[in-house]
Amino acid sequence: MIYFNDLKQPLHQTELASCVPTCIKVILNHQFSLSLKEKQIKKWLGYTILGCVPHSIRNLSEKLKREGIELKEKIVKNEKELIDLIKNKHLPLVYFRANYLDGFSEEVEVDEDGNKYYHSVVLIGVDDEKEKFYIYDSLFSYGNVATLKIESVKVIMPYPKFISELEKTDNRVFWFERTKKKDRTIGEFENGKKD
Amino acid sequence: MERKIEEKLNELVLEKYPQGIYVKGVSRKSFPKTSFNLSSVFPRSIFDDKEEKLLIKFLRFENLGSIETEGDKIISYPSMEEVMKRIESGFEEVQLKSERVILSSIYENLAKIAMVRTSLNPIYNILKAVYEGGLKKSDLEKYPKADRYKKYISFLCGLNILKEESSKYVEGNYFIEIEKGLKREDRELVLNKVFGLVIKEGKAYLFNNLNITVVKPFIRVSNVYYSQSYLAGKLLSLKKENLLYYYNKMYGLKTPSVNFESYLDQLKRAGILEEDGFVEGNSKIFTKFSNQMVLEMRPKLVG
Numbered sequence: 325m326i327y328f329n330d331l332k333q334p335l336h337q338t339e340l341a342s343c344v345p346t347c348i349k350v351i352l353n354h355q356f357s358l359s360l361k362e363k364q365i366k367k368w369l370g371y372t373i374l375g376c377v378p379h380s381i382r383n384l385s386e387k388l389k390r391e392g393i394e395l396k397e398k399i400v401k402n403e404k405e406l407i408d409l410i411k412n413k414h415l416p417l418v419y420f421r422a423n424y425l426d427g428f429s430e431e432v433e434v435d436e437d438g439n440k441y442y443h444s445v446v447l448i449g450v451d452d453e454k455e456k457f458y459i460y461d462s463l464f465s466y467g468n469v470a471t472l473k474i475e476s477v478k479v480i481m482p483y484p485k486f487i488s489e490l491e492k493t494d495n496r497v498f499w500f501e502r503t504k505k506k507d508r509t510i511g512e513f514e515n516g517k518k519d
Numbered sequence: 520m521e522r523k524i525e526e527k528l529n530e531l532v533l534e535k536y537p538q539g540i541y542v543k544g545v546s547r548k549s550f551p552k553t554s555f556n557l558s559s560v561f562p563r564s565i566f567d568d569k570e571e572k573l574l575i576k577f578l579r580f581e582n583l584g585s586i587e588t589e590g591d592k593i594i595s596y597p598s599m600e601e602v603m604k605r606i607e608s609g610f611e612e613v614q615l616k617s618e619r620v621i622l623s624s625i626y627e628n629l630a631k632i633a634m635v636r637t638s639l640n641p642i643y644n645i646l647k648a649v650y651e652g653g654l655k656k657s658d659l660e661k662y663p664k665a666d667r668y669k670k671y672i673s674f675l676c677g678l679n680i681l682k683e684e685s686s687k688y689v690e691g692n693y694f695i696e697i698e699k700g701l702k703r704e705d706r707e708l709v710l711n712k713v714f715g716l717v718i719k720e721g722k723a724y725l726f727n728n729l730n731i732t733v734v735k736p737f738i739r740v741s742n743v744y745y746s747q748s749y750l751a752g753k754l755l756s757l758k759k760e761n762l763l764y765y766y767n768k769m770y771g772l773k774t775p776s777v778n779f780e781s782y783l784d785q786l787k788r789a790g791i792l793e794e795d796g797f798v799e800g801n802s803k804i805f806t807k808f809s810n811q812m813v814l815e816m817r818p819k820l821v822g
Contacts, residue, residue, distance in 0.1 A: 339564075340562040340563070340564045340575065341538075341562065371537075379532075379533045379534070379536075379537065379538060380533070380534070422562065422575065430572075431571070431572060431573060432572070432573045432574075432575065433572060433573070433574050433575070434575040435574075435575065435576050435577055437560040437576075437577035437579060438562075438575060438577065440539065440541050440560045440577075441538055441539050441560050441562060441577065442538045442539075463573065494533075
């Protein structure tokens with residue numbers, strides 16, 4: 325059976341170091357209809373002078389709590405836990421090595437140093453009969469479509485390959501969940517009510 | 520590397536530094552301490568518009584700092600700010616080197632650009648007078664804006680392109696060398712080569728002291744195109760708007776497309792770039808540039 329989240333507004337990342345904020349922007353918009361500016365997400369993540377991406381997105385945790393959103397994190401070593409997350413309509417964010425695309429796409433070619441650089445992608449679906457995951461990778465342009473449908477997915481990965489790529493980045497998986505309490509809206513925050 | 524310390528180092532890198540930073544290996548062992556070197560890869564995206572393919576290449580920066588360990592304990596490590604500053608200065612170094620390399624690859628062509636020629640016309644006139652038998656000091660006083668001409672002459676003497684004699688200025692060593700390699704009938708060619716050499720050797724002085732910056736955008740646009748091509752390992756086919764995007768991004772500019780079009784037009788006329796639906800390069804310049812870059816950038820840049 326196929327479980328797939330038609331992904332709302334699948335953005336194309338504006339620059340190479342923007343995969344993490346782009347993925348987060350897309351996830352928050354899709355799951356919680358929360359529209360944040362990329363600049364704001366970058367600021368919260370703690371981008372450095374050269375726009376480098378931090379390894380962890382934990383910095384977001386406190387900021388999103390105000391919106392009643394909780395950042396969850398887990399070490400995942402098999403596909404079952406990932407499938408459960410997708411079945412529960414979550415959008416797991418994972419890191420791969422940037423050269424994971426080699427051999428996967430005619431559109432992108434990554435040089436060998438890509439094995440030293442992390443790249444974030446979002447897991448949006450699974451076919452548990454064919455044992456394949458559907459992945460949203462913001463490196464690709466999906467045009468100006470409102471929704472990314474299953475037929476337009478550019479990266480489809482068999483379970484073993486997925487787990488093997490995940491192992492290269494310490495099996496860490498992040499996702500977001502709605503909590504009951506909502507402290508203060510992002511709108512309020514951006515309108516000048518500082519911490 | 521022992522398993523336990525390797526894990527600790529990896530954890531530290533993940534926690535303290537942004538992406539692309541990694542532990543290269545042991546840099547020094549001095550019992551009981553061991554130093555590990557930090558290095559980094561930084562991504563560059565290059566899109567070939569003709570092939571419709573995205574190429575992701577990495578610039579490599581090494582010796583960004585050391586993590587000191589004792590046994591299986593980490594005792595010191597550089598701050599993220601220190602590491603990022605070193606990467607930033609590595610970037611500047613790469614940019615300066617590639618500008619120097621592109622200049623030495625295209626300087627003869629640059630001399631053909633009308634805008635460059637016009638703004639450096641006094642220099643061209645001096646070279647011409649010297650080539651035609653020498654420039655008398657007494658004649659120099661008759662020039663309008665004689666003081667400015669004197670400044671240029673002193674600059675050219677400093678570059679060994681002119682030589683001062685008691686009553687006149689004559690060809691200096693560099694001028695003579697170029698002339699030797701060419702026949703007398705190649706008058707225009709000799710002057711062009713010497714003129715190009717003036718731009719190549721005197722770039723910094725022209726920009727900083729004589730305030731002649733007209734040549735700057737031509738060097739920069741060429742640098743953007745050829746350094747991207749070098750990273751890609753081939754001559755790229757780029758849409759004009761994408762080359763403009765790379766240009767503005769690399770130099771932090773907001774050049775409007777109308778100005779950019781005029782730079783491009785002049786670069787095409789000078790044989791530095793070509794256009795056939797896409798902006799493309801000159802294979803001779805590319806080979807010259809690439810060969811020199813390999814020597815200049817090793818081991819900082821690996822494409």
